Amino acid sequence: HTYRNNNHTNNKHINNNTHNNTKTNKNKDNDNDNDDNKNNDNDNDDNLASVFVSDAQFNRNIFFDSSPQAVRLYMLYNHWGLQVTLYIFILVDLSLALFEEPAVLPLPLWATMSVELLCVVVFMARLVHYAKVIPRDKFWKDPKNLSLLFQLTLLDMLIYGSLRALDCSGVRWSRVFRPLLLVNITEGRRLRQAFRSIRNALPQILLVFLLFIFSILIFSLMALKLFSKRGLRTTDGAPYFTNFLQIVFDLYVLVTTANSPDVMMPAYNSSSIFSIFFIIFILVNVYIFMSVFLAVVYNNYKKHLKEEVRQLVRAKRHKMARAFAVLQQKSGEGAEPVVTHDRWSRLVRRVRPDISHAHKELLWSVCDPEEKGVIGKLAFVQLADLLNIEVITVKQRPHPLQNLCPALYLSKPSRLLSSIVQHRGFVILFDLIILANAVFIALDEENPLISNSEWFFLVVYLLEILLKLYVHEPRGFFSRHNFWNWFDTIIVVAALIATIVNSALKSSSGYTSRQVLDIVFILRVLRLIRVVDSIDRFRAIINTLIRIGPAILTFGQLILVVYYIFAMVGMELFQGRVQFFGPDSEAPERVYCGNPLLKDTAFARHNYCKNNFNQVVASFVLLLELTVVNQCSGFSLTTHPAARLYFLLFHITVVIIIINIFVAFVLEAFFVEYSVEKSDLQNSVEKKIEELQLGVKQEKLEQNLVNSMETMDSENGPKKRPALLFKIASRRYRTVDALIQRMFENDLNPEDFNEDETNGNFSNPTFNL
Amino acid sequence: HTYRNNNHTNNKHINNNTHNNTKTNKNKDNDNDNDDNKNNDNDNDDNLASVFVSDAQFNRNIFFDSSPQAVRLYMLYNHWGLQVTLYIFILVDLSLALFEEPAVLPLPLWATMSVELLCVVVFMARLVHYAKVIPRDKFWKDPKNLSLLFQLTLLDMLIYGSLRALDCSGVRWSRVFRPLLLVNITEGRRLRQAFRSIRNALPQILLVFLLFIFSILIFSLMALKLFSKRGLRTTDGAPYFTNFLQIVFDLYVLVTTANSPDVMMPAYNSSSIFSIFFIIFILVNVYIFMSVFLAVVYNNYKKHLKEEVRQLVRAKRHKMARAFAVLQQKSGEGAEPVVTHDRWSRLVRRVRPDISHAHKELLWSVCDPEEKGVIGKLAFVQLADLLNIEVITVKQRPHPLQNLCPALYLSKPSRLLSSIVQHRGFVILFDLIILANAVFIALDEENPLISNSEWFFLVVYLLEILLKLYVHEPRGFFSRHNFWNWFDTIIVVAALIATIVNSALKSSSGYTSRQVLDIVFILRVLRLIRVVDSIDRFRAIINTLIRIGPAILTFGQLILVVYYIFAMVGMELFQGRVQFFGPDSEAPERVYCGNPLLKDTAFARHNYCKNNFNQVVASFVLLLELTVVNQCSGFSLTTHPAARLYFLLFHITVVIIIINIFVAFVLEAFFVEYSVEKSDLQNSVEKKIEELQLGVKQEKLEQNLVNSMETMDSENGPKKRPALLFKIASRRYRTVDALIQRMFENDLNPEDFNEDETNGNFSNPTFNL
Secondary structure, X not given: OHHHHHHHHHXXXXXXXXXXXXXXXXXXXXXXXXXXXXXXXXXXXXXXXXXXXXHHHOOOOOOOOOOHHHHHHHHHHOOHHHHHHHHHHHHXXXXXXXXXXXXOOOOOHHHHHHHHHHHXXXXXXXXXXXXXXXXXXXXXXXXXXXXXXXXXXXHHHHHHHHHHHOOOOOOOHHHHHOOHHHHHOOOOHHHHHHHHHHHHHHHHHHHHHHHHHHHHHHHHHHHHHHHHHHOOEOOXXXXXXXXXXXXXXXXXXXXXXXXXXXXXXXXXXXXXXXXXXXXXXXXXXXXXXXXXXXXXXXXXXXXXXXXXXXXXHHHHHHHHHHHHXXXXXXXXXXXXXXXXXXXXXXXXXXXOOOOOHHHHHHHHHHHOOOOOOEEOHHHHHOHHHHHXXXXXXXXXXXXXXXXXXXXXXXXXXXXXXXXXXXXXXXXXXXXXXXXXXXXXXXXOOOOHHHHHHHXXXXXXXXXXXXXXXXHOOHHHHOOOOOHHHHHHHHHHHHHHHHHHHHHHHHHHHOOOOHHHHHHHHHHHHHHHOXXXXXXXXXXXXXXXXXXXHHHHHHHHHHHHHHXXXXXXXXXXXXXXXXXXXXXXXXXXXXXXXXXXXXXXXXXXXXXXXXXOOOOHHHHHHHHHHHHXXXXXXXXXXXXXXXXXXXXXXHHHHHHHHHHHHHHHHHHHHHHHHHOOOOOHHHHHHHHHHHHOOOEOOHHHHHHOOOOOOHHHHOOOOOOXXXXXXXXXXXXXXXXXXXXXXXXXXXXXOOOOOOHHHHHHHXXXXXXXX | OHHHHHHHHHHHHHHOOHHHXXXXXXXXXXXXXXXXXXXXXXXXXXXXXXXXXXXXXXOOOOOOOOOHHHHHHHHHHOOHHHHHHHHHHHHHHHHHHHOOOOOOOOOOHHHHHHHHHHHHHHHHHHHHHHHHHOOHHHHHHOOHHHHHHHHHHHHHXXXXXXXXXXXXXXXXXXXXHOOHHHHHOOOOHHHHHHHHHHHXXXXXXXXXXXXXXXXXXXXXXXXXXXXHHHOOEOOOOOEOOOOHHHHHHHHHHHHOOOOOOOOOHXXXXXXXXXXXXXXXXXXXXXXXXXXXXXXXXXXXXXXXXXXXXXXXXXXXXXXXXXXXXXXXXXXXXXXXXXXXXXXXXXXXXXXXXXXXXXXXHHHHHHHOOOOOOEEOHHHHHOHHHHHHOOEEEEEOOOOHHHHHOHHHHXXXXXXXXXXXXXXXXXXXXXXXXXXXXXXXXXXXXXXXXXXXXXXXXXXXXXXXXXXXXXXXXXXXXXXXXXXXXXXXXHHHXXXXXXXXXXXXXXXXXXXXXXXXXXXXXXXXXXXXXXXXXXXXXXHHHHHHHHHHHHHHHHHHHHHHHHHHHHHHHHHHHHOOOOOOOOOOOOOHHHHHOOOHHHOOOHHHHOOOOOOOOOOHHHHHHHHHHHHHOOOOHHHHHHOOHHHHHHHHHHHHHHHHHHHXXXXXXXXXXXXXXXXXOOOHHHHHHHHHHHHOOOXXXXXXXXXXXXXXXXXXXXXXOOOOOOOEEEEEOOHHHOOHHHHHHHHHHOOOOOOOOOHHHHHHHOOOOOOOO
């Protein structure tokens, strides 16, 4: 048992935890006590190792206490159920904005307040759980901001509640902080990372921004001198370019292209020469400065992301090294510590209970190519990455019909049918049918021929799915990675149900539900998207887009946080300034959005009344419009010219910073995609699969930019094959982290452990941006 | 003389030119004829070598005949005077559009026709000159398109002239081809390269574009089904989303953000749910697809540029190798051929007569670090790059006043003044004065205090320049690389002159010229820009922008070509459809731009009448506006809905392709800038300068992102120094080619000659896109 204790000490030594050191001593004393204790100990070790491995696998960086209870609590903390619950409560907390004043659906104050209280209690419980998991001193150092958030929320609720009880008006200012929950929870690592990279890029962006503002000020001054004395008037009859601040704002808006060419027309109408001023302005500020912003944001984003990934990979290796320390055995004095196959496979079973035995043995044979039965540290450390590679185990099951009635299924006509369905022409035929369907959809619905044709197309599509199911093994057909099969089936079945419901409604009551009809229409059109899948080159682009989808979700969260904050502030500032009257309303205020200040303005004339901050949904839609083009005249007119500051700030935050980071991310993802080589590790698994002759059509996999299962299915017919095949899952299903890591992996040395350094480097989430 | 003939044969062998081979034989026969002949021969060799070197230096790839007469003609062909003349005539040819129908300044047909004829004759002469320079067979293979251009032009002129003589109307269709001259002349290499990289990126762009169009079609179909039956109306009262083609166009324009949020308002007003449709549309088509376009364009641009640069570098090395072959001497049998210092320096004197003897010796000591007196091929080949590095020879001249009156200039008060002017506080003081000036400019001009303050500021600025001239040596102060000194002086002197003229006009006739006043205002504001230069971090950004300026000019030409073609087509299609009536016009047609079809449209209401195709200047301004946002409703209304195709095509060409390439270029240039390391070759020169202890404050040079001369000037005072110093010129003055080559230089092996391959690789410009 020497090595066991040895590695225990080793492990505890890394933790520098006195409490555990005494425990180790105790373990030493009880060494030969009984088998039960030993089993228990073994179990604890396995727990600890599996926690390290799954932390490494999912890049969780939590410095947890390594006592057995804490480890068990930590495993519970990472349970997906608790995480989903947390996210649901965050969602509930955020969606309270729908029911609070100004509400979409007003609820009494006590109801929203008690729901919010419940949410805070849940978050607090999660925080207490977290406190139990990590060492006490670490806890008090870090998550102070999170509890501060709760204290502020409770304080605000108290103040607001008492103000309302006294019939005073109050402001629920803590609502602004709500989306920060998304950032500050343990699971918000990627979001924190995104915020960090923005913060790191800020000094550089600020520099360019100051220069950009300087340029706008210089142009504004020039415009003031050139145009103010000419007595020009805008289309609205207002004096043109006479107020310096107004000019600055107008020229800034011109950069967003929202008021082009209106802002230029009065000067241009007075003399063509003045167009030179605007041409130079647009060239310098719209094209050059905006490109420079993108360049600066992109460059900084890339630089800091690289650093983050480097630390992430270091931390991952460090965690794997710790797991190794827990499991290692020394075969003799001076020999390198190793992990046996037995312990390794127990570990893998714990970390990923879902993977098959065959898959596990495949991974082992990658780690231990020389079949020594034990693996060293270097081979062990790559396990986290190996587990992240999705290897699909393809079971060669015969078709169920073949089992039921082999004579019929293997008969000549049945085989002919199979070969027809698998023929390239079958796909082309259905693409043509889809195109015909598109034409029919575009034609007038009123024509009975057209509306009845829908039934024909539905039947044809159903037939197609049934034929495919006849030929392919159903469980294979609906396996997790067959995106387009799922897509097809769901759309067709949903369309069938919706069409039947619609007809039933129509024939029973003679009344067509608009909602049902809308759904039917949308489903019909969505069916057409399938055409893209049958053109290889399109599929490659689409798959790249689908693959960067999860990463785009991170940006979705980022945008959500920023939009939410701006929506809350905007609602406090501009609520009720602009009123929307329904299209059927006869109110005379309708033509000026319920605010006399808007009489005869472009805002009212364009019918923008629904672009307001009166409730949270409208605010979000308005903010989206502001992201596209900056239209805010209505709000500065109805409140104060200083209201423009809000819109300027929004533009700077969202368009100049976040959208540019988004573009930078898409650019980087596509560049990674274009340099098609797969990562080394993936190659090692593939090589092993090929070596063992268990691969699925390797040459086909390499042809496509993206290896999708669909190509394989058609080969999956009633031919003789080994019963079990492996295949590297399409890269589209890999995690976002893997994609980002792969972006910069080439720069990292695989041998780089450097434990002394990493030991300090990996810490709990800091909980502040 | 063995080696001489040897290399002659070698050289001619490369040319594979039988004509020259016979000449070589003749040379051999006349070997010992007389000294005169030999001198002549020597001269011819020097000519040939210098032509190769300057071709390599400026990356000219013309396969010229190497006979002495042809070489001399070729040197004439490359003479800057002829090139400038050519560009002037191209400019004249292009600007004919100002005077032809529809004209800004109408000229009679015979005048424009004869000018155009003159231009064609000049171009033909240049072509004939070119034909004399290159081998006949090469000529007939290549520039057929260019002469085709002339034939078409002449044909068109003939047809149009005779039609007009018969009082028929004709179309000057050959005007569309005029800008192609810019592309097809020998000097248009960079422009051809830009067009080539666009053409190479086209297949990839097309693929994404098809997918993008597919997405728009799907969304349009969905919009048709969802909205057409709802009876919605736009703000103009027109039915909303009922015509499929109209929907497609509206949604395409939404991608350009021109009609956001107007296109969404009717649906959004009818139900908030419909905003989801537009949000998804904007997300997919505006943000994701536009980013993908940028990614595809950027990636392809980079890839093909890399290939181009690789070929360029190969061709350059090949040309240098040929120059070496001409000049080489063998010191013995089996020894490596070398070039002596004597021949080398004769060559450099021919190629760059402007550089000083000291500079030449510096270059030689870089090539021949071991002072052997001869250099081999590898050292010789880098000469082209060495010549491109601008080394500034700083002459330590004493101040002229010191010569005139040393006692006074070196007296204590004078030295105190010098140290004050060179103090950091002096710069800060003048920055504060400039800021105060900015405030005064913004204030009202009518106030006599304010308008008189202008004189004070002018005097202060003049005083500053005079003080600086007192301290710094004037020739050093106004040396070629001191951008900001030049800028300051020109602006201040021009402002002084303009202000004096203005005052003189005012006092003599009591009348202020608006034009003069405008110039005064602009100059005043421009003076403020100087502030940027005194903040180091801003200067770095500005200098990067100035450095990529010349490359941006290539894009300027590209834009000019595309705009010109679109303007010519647009003028034929839409001329006279929209009329502009001056602001003082009382014509009733004014409110609807002279076209009853535009009555009560947004186009007329916004006063866009001057946005028309009635003459070439207005067309260019309109096309610029279309580049920013796509406003074209007026033209489809007054002609035919199909007119939108023109605007779609323009958007695809300019915004999706060219602007993206422009952004890609700026991104790439900034990334190169951020990876600050200098190219190896530049380092070798710098190292040598340092070795010889002739460097100018090396440590200061490395601190700044961009090494500008200004920092040095302040040190250039009356201290003891070596009489001659060298300095690598600020990188901003390097050629565009150098910048582009540097982008990809790291991937190229400096030893890679591979003459067999390059021999075929480098060819005459192909003259077709």
